[in-house]
Amino acid sequence: xxxxxxxxxxxxxxxxxxxxxxxxxxxxxxxxxxxxxxxxxxxxxxxxxxxxxxxxxxxxxxxxxxxxxxxxxxxxxxxxxxxxxxxxxxx
Amino acid sequence: xxxxxxxxxxxxxxxxxxxxxxxxxxxxxxxxxxxxxxxxxxxxxxxxxxxxxxxxxxxxxxxxxxxxxxxxxxxxxxxxxxxxxxxxxxxxxxxxxxxxxxxxxxxxxxxxxxxxxxxxxxxxxxxxxxxxxxxxxxxxxxxxxxxxxxxxxxxxxxxxxxxxxxxxxxxxxxxxxxxxxxxxxxxxxxxxxxxxxxxxxxxxxxxxxxxxxxxxxxxxxxxxxxxxxxxxxxxxxxxxxxxxxxxxxxxxxxxxxxxxxxxxxxxxxxxxxxxxxxxxxxxxxxxxxxxxxxxxxxxxxxx
Numbered sequence: 001x002x003x004x005x006x007x008x009x010x011x012x013x014x015x016x017x018x019x020x021x022x023x024x025x026x027x028x029x030x031x032x033x034x035x036x037x038x039x040x041x042x043x044x045x046x047x048x049x050x051x052x053x054x055x056x057x058x059x060x061x062x063x064x065x066x067x068x069x070x071x072x073x074x075x076x077x078x079x080x081x082x083x084x085x086x087x088x089x090x091x
Numbered sequence: 092x093x094x095x096x097x098x099x100x101x102x103x104x105x106x107x108x109x110x111x112x113x114x115x116x117x118x119x120x121x122x123x124x125x126x127x128x129x130x131x132x133x134x135x136x137x138x139x140x141x142x143x144x145x146x147x148x149x150x151x152x153x154x155x156x157x158x159x160x161x162x163x164x165x166x167x168x169x170x171x172x173x174x175x176x177x178x179x180x181x182x183x184x185x186x187x188x189x190x191x192x193x194x195x196x197x198x199x200x201x202x203x204x205x206x207x208x209x210x211x212x213x214x215x216x217x218x219x220x221x222x223x224x225x226x227x228x229x230x231x232x233x234x235x236x237x238x239x240x241x242x243x244x245x246x247x248x249x250x251x252x253x254x255x256x257x258x259x260x261x262x263x264x265x266x267x268x269x270x271x272x273x274x275x276x277x278x279x280x281x282x283x284x285x286x287x288x289x290x291x292x293x294x295x296x297x298x299x300x301x302x303x304x305x306x307x308x309x310x311x312x313x314x315x316x317x318x319x320x321x322x323x324x325x326x327x328x329x330x331x332x333x334x335x336x337x338x339x340x341x342x343x344x345x346x347x348x349x350x351x352x353x354x355x356x357x358x359x360x361x362x363x364x365x366x367x368x369x370x371x372x373x374x375x376x377x378x379x380x381x382x383x384x385x386x387x388x389x390x391x392x393x394x
Contacts, residue, residue: 034362034371041374061358068357084376 015078021073026067029060092155094119096319096382098162103388112167117236119159121319128153134200141177144184149197149256150205153250161218182219185212186230193309195237204256206242207269207276209234214253214279223282237283248291249308252319264312266303268320271334275387278341289338293347296335297327302357305331329358333380337387355381 033056042049042057097115101108108170121127125139132139139149159233160178164170188197189212196204197212213234220227244265252263252275270292277285296308307320308330315324321329332351339348359370359381369378 007116030360030362030371033360037371037374039375042372060360064357064360073332 015082020089022063022067023073026060026063029056029063032056033060092159092376092379093207093369094122094159094163095298095334096379096386097165097201097384098159101369108166112163112192114167115159116163116167119156119163122156122159123174127156127211130326131200140221141181144180144188146186146202147191147197147262147369149188151185151197151199151205151208151212153181154185154215156206157185157215157275158211158218160217161191161222161382163281165218178219179223182216182225184214186227189213189230189234190248192237192256194254194256194378195234196254196255196256196259202255203262204254205269206250206254207252207273208240209242210250210276210280211271213281214276214351230336231280235284238277238281239287243287243291245310248287248294250288263337264314265309266314266320267292267307267331268311268328268334271305271331271338275334275337275341275384278387285338289344290343292335293330293339293344295331296347296350298350302354303332303347304328304354305335305351307331333377333384334337336381338386340385341387 033053036050036053036056040050040053040055094115097118099113101111114175125132125141128140131150134280135143135148135150138146138148140153143150157178160174164175164178187198194204196206197209199205207337213231216227217231219225241259242254244251244261247265249265249267249270250379251261252266253268254263256259269289274285274292275286294306295309296303297306304327305314305328306313306320307316307323307330308326312314314323316328319330323329332354335351336348336355338344339351355370359372359377361368362371370381373381
């Protein structure tokens with residue numbers, strides 16, 4: 001891989017790394033949450049919610065809200081900025 | 092609630108009857124086991140609901156199981172005879188108690204009546220009529236009249252969550268969770284009452300960005316979450332929102348149903364695997380409830 005391609009891939013990775021990392025964390029948490037809730041849910045009418053379930057559920061729900069609502073807006077913003085901003089090599 | 096959901100599916104899709112009707116019967120029979128009503132027996136100081144059918148105490152909590160049995164009886168031609176006899180006796184006791192009540196309320200626990208539980212009693216009586224051909228029109232008409240006169244808060248249109256069975260005095264506020272579930276049950280017994288409750292419930296919908304949720308307390312009332320409502324966040328409750336799916340679907344409030352379902356899917360975290368979908372946040376009980384509400388429709392409503 002030549003240096004130009006490597007630099008280009010690195011630039012793309014810098015743009016997408018946080019969304020990719022957050023989506024990966026979300027998917028892992030979703031899998032754990034699904035396994036933990038086979039019988040006892042988070043919001044079903046049971047009096048005690050286990051701390052472990054809460055520990056997974058809170059970041060999972062926050063991430064879900066973030067990925068569904070904030071991420072598309074941020075990605076759209078960054079794309080538009082990239083499209084309309086003058087390139088460095090334009091002089 | 093699993094029995095109700097499966098029976099509703101059988102009514103909506105008769106081809107599935109062979110597969111799901113026996114499962115509905117098994118689920119309903121399980122809900123009728125003595126250990127499933129331990130909490131009620133303890134509350135009545137050891138008096139078992141089925142051992143005291145000639146007595147005056149309401150034991151309205153058992154109506155949920157009675158309704159499940161009734162729906163299973165409607166769809167399952169092989170419904171066990173011994174269970175049917177117990178079901179008949181319980182419905183007869185409920186009918187007698189409801190006709191004797193000046194408020195149209197019968198107790199769930201000593202001194203405490205829940206209009207929602209009594210709506211389940213009415214639903215159980217109505218569905219029993221559908222399963223057996225028995226005429227329960229008089230008791231159902233009286234129940235519907237008493238709901239309109241005594242149990243609905245005139246200002247909000249919501250039912251009061253807890254009341255005195257004998258005097259009809261409010262022990263709690265008019266609330267969305269009780270009204271949502273009562274609207275679902277009333278759909279089996281009296282379409283006018285059900286529609287009235289559904290309309291009031293959906294007037295308490297809060298919306299944001301295409302998502303909908305139901306406020307737990309009527310205007311002018313405040314309170315926190317409890318075992319009936321689940322968590323109450325920013326005034327809206329998990330239970331009232333989930334329960335509203337059933338009347339919204341049954342009465343064709345498509346836009347409200349869509350908004351409320353979006354919220355359910357957002358926080359319910361649906362998980363699909365092996366051709367099945369479950370809501371991870373709901374657990375076993377939440378999923379059983381959602382099965383019943385998401386399959387509720389005009390095909391089960393009283394005509």
